[in-house]
Amino acid sequence: MSGSDDSIVFNGVGEILIKFEEIWNKGGYEREANTSVGWETWKWQYHDHLQTTFLEEYTITELNSEHIEKLLVALDKPVGIDSRIPVYMLGGGANGGIAWRDFKEISQDNPTETAEMLSFFFDPNADIEERLEAFHKYYDDIETGPGSLLALATCLLMFVYPEQYIHYKWTEMREFFDEFAGYKVRRGFDAGQYRELNDACEQLRVQLSERVEDPSMIHVQTMIWSWEELLSLDNLLSRVTPGKTSDSGDQKRYFWVNTENIDWQKVGSQTFYSTTNSTGDNRKNLQAYLNASSGDEVLVYQISPAKQIVGRAHVTERNNKETTNESETPVEGITLQWDESLDGASWEAVQSDSELSSSRVVESDNSFIITELTKQEFERILELSTKPTYADYREELSVPESDITIERNNLYFPDKEWERIQSRIYQALVSGNHVLLFGPPGTGKTKLAKQICRDTVNKNYELVTASADWSTFDTVGGYQTTSENVLKFEPGVVLDRFRDGTDGTPTNEWLIIDELNRADIDKAFGSLFSALTGESVTLPFNGPDGTPIQILDASRADEEVGPNQFYIPNDWRMLATMNTLDKTSLYEMSYAFMRRWAFIPVGIPDLPSGDDEDTALKDLVGEYVRIWSKVDDIPEIEDHYEPVGRIWREVNKERAIGPAIIKDIYTHVAMAPDPDAADYVSPLIMYIFPQLEGLRRNELERLLERLESIIRVDTTELWMVARDFFQIDIQRSDER
Structure with a gap:
């Protein structure tokens, strides 16, 4: 709850402070200690490392361009643990790795500007909110969620000024502040909220001063991160009313549960998850077990070999006792019942999804057996688990007739000639034909093709120039050797228009082929003939899973989007240019191939005959x-x-x-x-x-x-x- 001045006030933290004092002073956080709180003293080693390698030699508030690389080297060094500390503090995995990679790249791109910004950011005499906002603005291009960007900023602050600043991490702070202050920590980059959280953590640091030597915000951060382990199971259970969640009311909760066992994966089957491990210690993330109530919904993730969501379940009982393979004595835990099997989202899909970057399951790199999700995260993972069809992308792939635009703009053609060209191209495109513009060199064929694509589909087109060396390898694709010395199918310039190279979603990028008559048509387009005339084709190549590569025609829109499929939308078009009407090349085209093209002349104007004045x-x-x-x-x-x-x-x-x-x-x-x-x-x-x-x-x-x-x-x-x-x-x- 909050005081009258809206400051955050903690209640009931006395026992945690006592437990932290006891375990800290007994060396329970040391590497050699066998305690459930784990090894945490590497944080002080990292701070000492920064002091000796950089902070004692350079003034952090007076940086120049030459200091930036040295600072990055110091920050980047793994100390104590086998991981770069900022990456680990952001939860590891792709989220932390990408954020730290981008931070370094942006810092190195302009070391002079970086030095100026970081000098201000690290100035403890400047306003903390202004400093955080400056950091946010400068590193806005980092590919991570706003909350993770705040976590990165405050991680740096804590290790440079451990007496003053706490490291912000939404998942851990959310649970602690909700439990002991009734305060809902908001997600995102909120500099004002961080000030409030940091002030509240200063209260805890002051209270620790009577219990441990030289307490810092690193002590407070460690205590917050391990508060569940500090309290015994009995004490935790006493805080929760049976049949209720730890919050007031009966609000449904949502969970991610890891499993290796597949024996219970049939409707109605049950399994038991204990709150203790084989040594009798409480499991990590114990609060998730305690938050679970009958009826809560569960997504089941199979760690191996599937590495994907394999089913939905629900909690039937909480805090019941059963014997397990690890213990003959009944232990506390929760019972789950299988509801349905799913061919769900892979870990790669969950980890790379921008909407899930701040979820605890991603930030922790799925390091807990049971992890609580928000309702939004639960539903988003289900969305990823739903296999989309090409019909689901109908709107994104369509090019309405009203969008087809053929304007003269900055091209000059005599009026009557332009009217003929404009009408012919428009009718060809709306009729479903590809367009081949032919005529003498220099008549503006390529510029006209680019202008049509730009006005109709914006940037969703590609321009390539044909070559006599072209084969189906260039247009369709073929096997290429990867850095791991493995053959992998790579699409050519035509197939590459139908799938996003980053996430595999279907695309509709129009294609301009300049000087098409340079290519040997049969050699370059052989296996595309059928596809370009509206038929599906199975190529003589296999994808990574061994299934063949397919080109799907528009009639197969109801099929699921697959990694080995290239779907040609009804509204996809090619535009090509020829400097001369090369009949040899044209006769080499099959009739079925030619009938999908509209041949449109783009000539030169009739030049006036000579007279005295011209x-x-x-x-x-x-x-x-x-x-x-x-x-x-x-x-x-x-x-x-x-x-x-x-x-x-x-x-x-x-x-x-x-x-x-x-x-x-x-x-x-x-x-x-x-x-x-x-x-x-x-x-x-x-x-x-x-x-x-x-x-x-x-x-x-x-x-x-x-x-x-x-x-x-x-x-x-x-x-x-x-x-x-x-x-x-x-x-x-x-x-x-």
């Missing part, structure tokens, strides 16, 4: 430049519109090219400080020559002479480079 051509180039300048801050220099347009028209007479290549030429000459001094030869060599491969000698000579008449500068280099680039002895007409 006004229409200048206007067309000007339209493009206005669009380019909005996106890339390209200057609008009208002097270049006509020559650039004429270059485009002359090149198109021999080889069609799109406006993207013309943009490169214009950008080069527009950057010249003086339009009259612009270098046209260089962009022709850099951007036009690569598009002219395959032209005959007379075609090249004819084109170069036309270009020469446009740029009207010394073109000696243009002809010389052309001879070397094309390996043809081309000549001007006056040299033949």
Whole structure:
């Protein structure tokens, strides 16, 4: 209960203080002691280690960038126990390990800022709430729950200033403060609440000063963490009214119970869990046994070999006495009755779930036989135990017709041409077809494909470029050797769009394949032909459990999500580009494969024929430049519109090219400080020559002479480079 000033006031802790004094002064917390409270004196060894290796040499409130790595080395060293102390204090397991890993990485990324922040954080003269909030803000990217982040911060404070600060850990503090102060400890990063808890723990430290030598908050933390073991079983039982939980009322409780024995796993079977071990000592986490009442719900976890939730049970009796294999004398305990079997959540799934990171079962790394859960934790574990189907992800995987967006934005196409392209792409996508954009190089096919995906599915798409070396290994996937020298199936660029690589949940990421005609279609897409035409396929590969890898079509949405299955949603689409309509590659596609694609031309505009002024051509180039300048801050220099347009028209007479290549030429000459001094030869060599491969000698000579008449500068280099680039002895007409 609380006093009038809202401070936390303890009641009934006298016996715990007496017991702690007795066991502490007898060395009961030493490593060699055979007591139920366990070895805890390593904490003082760790504090001494920090003193001698860092705190005596450096001022913790005046850190600089060079101190950070030294501080991390000191904090990181296992002392006394075979674990990094901050990891252990956060409950070990993935939660503590990941939090400590991230703390070190963030601290090392910018040691100067870290030094400034930690100097303030460790300043005992500054306000504790402000210091904690600064720590919270700086290390907010640590992948752990807010409560665990507070636990990390206060762990560091306690070992640096053991006289002043207590280590916060919600599970242990919740039970102690509820039992002896009637105070409900809230979860999360609550700096104000921590101040109250720390002030209350200072009361306990003062009371310990009459009982142990030089008491610190480490003493208080140790006492709080072991209070259940300090009280005898009889004393604990006297605190609980038979038939009631330790709280007032008959509120149902929830538990996680570990089991190795599978003999009782049938409906109606019962088993007994004793409160003492084979040596007669009370089991760890004794309060969980004592909190259990008839009707409380239980999740049963099989330690081995399943390592998963295997059933639900309920408490039938509490505090009854039975004999066990470990004791012929009847001992106290609880009786559980099996309700149903479950193919439930694995430990890996429970441990990695963000909603369970602050649960006691995760923070303790499942180190107790019986662990109490909150109702929310119990229900969350049941959710993880429910095997989802692909239909459960229907909303996440769907792309409604209303979301399909084909906008011109910063791409320029003549109005009529754009209307044709826009209508064809939209109709193809809503009809369930994949889209292949083909046309000359530089017509904006890839940019258009990216823009469609970005506007329709946001970031849920991937762009890859095809290669002549592609095989089904690249598109479908295949076996790869892991660091453990084990073969494991890894999905290729197509299958990888259908499953999240982190947690295995189904995804719908659209795929853009640039320059599809580079790939040998049969070689690259062989086993995908059937899948892309709406059929399920079993691949000649097995997953880790030996079952084959499958590609599931959308008709199998009611199947359970599996680690060896890739589900193709109805709304998944591929967009591909081809710089030329390569009939050889197209004929190599099966008809069934081709019929799922809509082939949509993306051509070049009709360039106006020449006249004295070339006004229409200048206007067309000007339209493009206005669009380019909005996106890339390209200057609008009208002097270049006509020559650039004429270059485009002359090149198109021999080889069609799109406006993207013309943009490169214009950008080069527009950057010249003086339009009259612009270098046209260089962009022709850099951007036009690569598009002219395959032209005959007379075609090249004819084109170069036309270009020469446009740029009207010394073109000696243009002809010389052309001879070397094309390996043809081309000549001007006056040299033949």
